[in-house]
Amino acid sequence: MSRKFARSLSALWFAMPLVLGSAFAAFAQEPAPAPTDPAKLESELRYQTGTVQVADGKATFNLGPEFRYLDPKQSARLLTEGWGNPPGAETLGMIFPSGPSPLSAEGWGVIITYEEDGYVDDKGAEKIDYNELLGEMKKSAIEENKERTKAGYDPIQLVGWAEPPRYDKASNKLYWAKDIKFGNAPVDTLNYNIRVLGRRGVLVLNAVSTVDQLSSVKTSMQQLLPAVEFNPGHRYADFIPGKDKMAEYGIGALVVGTLAAKTGLFKVLLAGLLAAKKFVILGIAGLGAWLRKMFKKKEPEATAEAIEP
Numbered sequence: 001m002s003r004k005f006a007r008s009l010s011a012l013w014f015a016m017p018l019v020l021g022s023a024f025a026a027f028a029q030e031p032a033p034a035p036t037d038p039a040k041l042e043s044e045l046r047y048q049t050g051t052v053q054v055a056d057g058k059a060t061f062n063l064g065p066e067f068r069y070l071d072p073k074q075s076a077r078l079l080t081e082g083w084g085n086p087p088g089a090e091t092l093g094m095i096f097p098s099g100p101s102p103l104s105a106e107g108w109g110v111i112i113t114y115e116e117d118g119y120v121d122d123k124g125a126e127k128i129d130y131n132e133l134l135g136e137m138k139k140s141a142i143e144e145n146k147e148r149t150k151a152g153y154d155p156i157q158l159v160g161w162a163e164p165p166r167y168d169k170a171s172n173k174l175y176w177a178k179d180i181k182f183g184n185a186p187v188d189t190l191n192y193n194i195r196v197l198g199r200r201g202v203l204v205l206n207a208v209s210t211v212d213q214l215s216s217v218k219t220s221m222q223q224l225l226p227a228v229e230f231n232p233g234h235r236y237a238d239f240i241p242g243k244d245k246m247a248e249y250g251i252g253a254l255v256v257g258t259l260a261a262k263t264g265l266f267k268v269l270l271a272g273l274l275a276a277k278k279f280v281i282l283g284i285a286g287l288g289a290w291l292r293k294m295f296k297k298k299e300p301e302a303t304a305e306a307i308e309p
Helices: 009-014 021-029 038-044 072-082 130-150 211-227 251-256 263-276 284-296
Strands: 051-054 059-062 067-070 094-097 109-115 156-168 173-182 189-197 202-210 228-230
Touching: 038 072, 067 072, 067 211, 072 094, 094 211, 130 156, 130 251, 156 189, 156 211, 173 211, 173 251, 189 211, 189 228, 202 211, 202 228, 211 228
Parallel strands: none
Antiparallel strands: 051 059, 059 228, 067 094, 094 109, 109 202, 156 173, 173 189, 189 202
16 A cells, blocks of 8 residues: 555545545545646645634644644645545645655645534543453454455454553543554554544544554654644633533544434434344444445445444
8 A cells, every 4th residue: 555545535434534425425436636746736835834723713723843734725735636535525724744745755644623513521531441442443344344345345454553542631632543454555554543622522633644654643743732722712621511512422432433423323324224123333434334325325224333432
């Protein structure tokens, strides 16, 4: 597997769904545009440094000299023209190390999104057995691979934690990294994740690279961790019980994947499962295949097992 493929949005399916709604339809059905000349594209990218506001002013990145930022429009150009992803992904922009070009072999970046699903209760976070959770996620991946291979896709293996999950209750930040293998690729993919909990939702930071870049990515992500905060009025501590919305999931679901935990998707799933007279716990491992079937209007009952904490 090339480094460019490791950076593609397809690598994010196993870590966190990014493309939703009609954007996913484009991701699933439209071919990626031909990459443009890297030198030309790099010269046209307009990086920002210093203080950057995202999510309609809900959060701030205080970037030091180690990082630079591309706004959503510029990030879309990089993702499609530079990294060869299909168009349609909606992000809040991307952050890159200041050194290598994101278009170089060693380049990588952090995709920023925001999930306004409500306040995520962190009660019991310290009691989660992440090794047990990893075991269940691996089992789910095995089940999903049965469907993937039948459909002609390479299997995806969750090798393990490249960085075990850790939740900092003082800062309300969660981070972890997964080592993922696509088919017989000679180099594994690294997904390094940061989640910043806020009053009304979660700021999502996903770094995609190859696993041999773990050391540099880990160093950069640990530097980035204290650089991002929700602004006053949107912080975790600003939550008003009884008034503000509560999320449908907890800390564990942030690690497994939260899209299946959203109320709207559960309603759709419930109707389909009752009609099929079968019980399936749908989670991140099988979510990509399920959504492809939904958008392409294929058999609705072909789902995959996974777990939600």
